[in-house]
Amino acid sequence: MNLSYWEYKTWFHNVDYTIIGSGIVGLSCALSLRKKHPKSKILLLEKGSMPQGASTKNAGFACFGSISEILEDLEHHSEAEVLQLVQERWEGIELLRATLGDKTIDYQRRGGHELFFKKDQKLFQKCLDRVDEVNDLLRPVFGKNAFQVQPNTFGFEKLVDNYITNPFEAQINTGFMMQALLTKVREAGVHILNAMEVTSYEEDASGVTISTKDFEFRSGKMLVATNGFAAEWLREDIVPARAQVLITKPIAGLKIKGTFHLDKGYYYFRNVEDRIMFGGARNLDFKTEETTKFGLTSKIQEKLEEVLRETILPNIPFEIDRRWSGIMGTGSQKRPIVIRLTDRVAFGVRLGGMGIAIGSHVGKELADIV
Structure with missing residues (x-):
């Protein structure tokens, strides 16, 4: 496709920065770049009709890691590294709140609770002991105890009698958050173009030639914020991870409030007003879920319904309203990859399922390194 004079001059002429991906990281990066370079021309490209990947697909957890996840991290990372991970998650959430405001994103600090199946009594005892x-x-991060033991007050079944709570964990409205970020970025004079799939790029001494499915254009620098989709461009430890989610129809008299983790965080659920949103179970079939293709599988959806029926909502009738999936970026290490690959190309990817917590922080860091 040949660009018209108007198209070229409006969007693709003298572009200083091109950001690939309009999720939390890409949008936060755009805002940080605008503060640093108020007169620069910033272009943000998104391959989907909406932000595609995990930013609009997640369950809206503003979390830092359950205690079993922290203990598992300590098996693969030093104490200093784990402390830094949690610190960055805390700072990321605080940056998101400062950028958009608690009311805008419907920030509710109701606490995050880790539940343990009775078959995982040994894991519960290990967590309790530590x-x-x-x-x-x-x-040093929270200033107070991050975890405390609480009784099972919500009537969950097939679980250990107590759970371990992080009182600092919260929930947000993902849709409100993304809508507010998109509005703020557009008001900052950043051009956002959807349905723009970047297929390749080539760097030279004066800039980067970026090729889309339909045309190519020049940019001074290119910043990639595509999380789990970045493995095709960056030879790093990046593994896509599909997360399947469902939400019930409204349930009269629902008393469950807060965010909840099960099975080392592989299951997670929360209330959305008077509904239950429930996702996870990819540990039933890791290989199949290591994909960049959106979709649902009966194996995981049936397991989610089983746990919902037998553990979360026992003896409470419910109907499923909607099902979907999102694509996360994971790897053997939990820390995101923020790397200046060359003088003109940088990546901020692999958020490890903690996009809400660290997305704003990674976006700012990505802007800083270029």
Whole structure:
């Protein structure tokens, strides 16, 4: 396709920065770049009709990692690295709140609760035995104990009698958040173009030639914020991970409030007003879920319904209203990859399922390194 004079001059002439991906990281990066370079021309390209990947597909958890996840991280990372991970998640959420405001994103700090199946009694005991150790480690972040033991007050079944709560964890409205970020970025004079799939790029001494499915154009620098989709361009430890989610129809008299984690965080659920949103179970079939293709599988959806019926909502009738999936970026290490690959190309990817917590922080860091 040949660009018209108007198209070229309006969107693709003298572009200083091109950001690939309009999720939390890409939008946060655009805002940070605008503050640093108020007169620069910034272009943001999104291959979907809406932000595609995980930013509009997630369950809206503003979380830092359940205690079993923290203990598992300590098996593969040093204490200093784990402390830094949690610190960055905390700072990311605080940056998101400062950027958009709590009311705008419907920020509700109701606490995050880790539940344990009765078959996982040993895991629960391990977490219980090390609560004080983890609290001491994370006190520099929260200033108080990060975890405390609570009784099972919501009537869940087939679980250990107590759960371990992080009182600092919260929930947000993902749709409100993304709508507010998009509005703020557009008001900052950043051009956002959808249905723009970038197929390749080539760098030279004066800039980057970016090729889309229909045409190519020049940009001073290119910043990639495509999370789990970045593996095709960046030879790093990036594994796409599909997350399947469902939400019920309204349930009269629903008393469940807060965010909840099960099975080392592989299951997660929360209330959305008087509904239950429930996702996860990719640990039933890791290989199949290591994909960049959206979709649902009966194996995982049936398991989600089983746990919903037998554990979360026992003896409470419910109907499923909607099902969907999103694509995360994971790897053997939990820390995001923020790397200046060359003088003109940088990546901020692999958010490890913590996009809401660290997306704003990664976006700012990506802007800083270029």
